[in-house]
Amino acid sequence: MPVYFIVECGNARKALKIGRATDIQKRRRNLQTGNPAELLIIGWIVAEDEVAFEHALHQRFQHQRRGGEWFEIEPADIQPILLRAGIRGFVAKNADAFEIIGYDRDGITEFVGIWDWGDLEYEECCPFCGCCCGIHYQEVSSLHHCLNCDTLTDFEEVMF
Numbered sequence: 001m002p003v004y005f006i007v008e009c010g011n012a013r014k015a016l017k018i019g020r021a022t023d024i025q026k027r028r029r030n031l032q033t034g035n036p037a038e039l040l041i042i043g044w045i046v047a048e049d050e051v052a053f054e055h056a057l058h059q060r061f062q063h064q065r066r067g068g069e070w071f072e073i074e075p076a077d078i079q080p081i082l083l084r085a086g087i088r089g090f091v092a093k094n095a096d097a098f099e100i101i102g103y104d105r106d107g108i109t110e111f112v113g114i115w116d117w118g119d120l121e122y123e124e125c126c127p128f129c130g131c132c133c134g135i136h137y138q139e140v141s142s143l144h145h146c147l148n149c150d151t152l153t154d155f156e157e158v159m160f
């Protein structure tokens with residue numbers, strides 16, 4: 001059961017839930033019922049001992065606890081935790097992740113990004129599956145490769 005991070009949007013007061021669920025989408029929908037603020041999944045981590053991991057996170061943010069599993073923390077505070085989880089960490093990717101916003105100095109296509117809240121590069125998080133293992137350049141194929149979803153890409157064909 002992965003440890004998930006769900007944030008409440010549009011409120012001045014930050015609220016972020018750290019919990020565990022087998023079906024995170026279903027959990028989000030259930031939590032959404034009766035909540036006027038939009039709830040968004042930031043990401044999740046698959047840990048070996050998920051109960052202990054969740055407990056450690058609850059302890060770590062104890063002083064920002066609002067009640068239950070809700071904390072007054074920003075998605076940006078969760079970003080390094082997701083990245084540190086590596087191949088066990090996932091960000092819920094942005095639906096428009098591949099929308100092209102321009103080209104950098106080397107002519108490399110720049111996309112909207114994987115994540116709405118943070119500045120994550122594809123070297124950090126795979127834009128296809130959201131895995132924090134990141135996409136690595138594979139010299140043999142001259143393509144970029146994700147260790148988690150096994151996608152090979154040159155980023156030229158991902159236009160939709």
Ligand SMILES: [Zn+2]
Pocket residue numbers: 126127128129130131146147148149150151
């Ligand atoms: Zn991937």
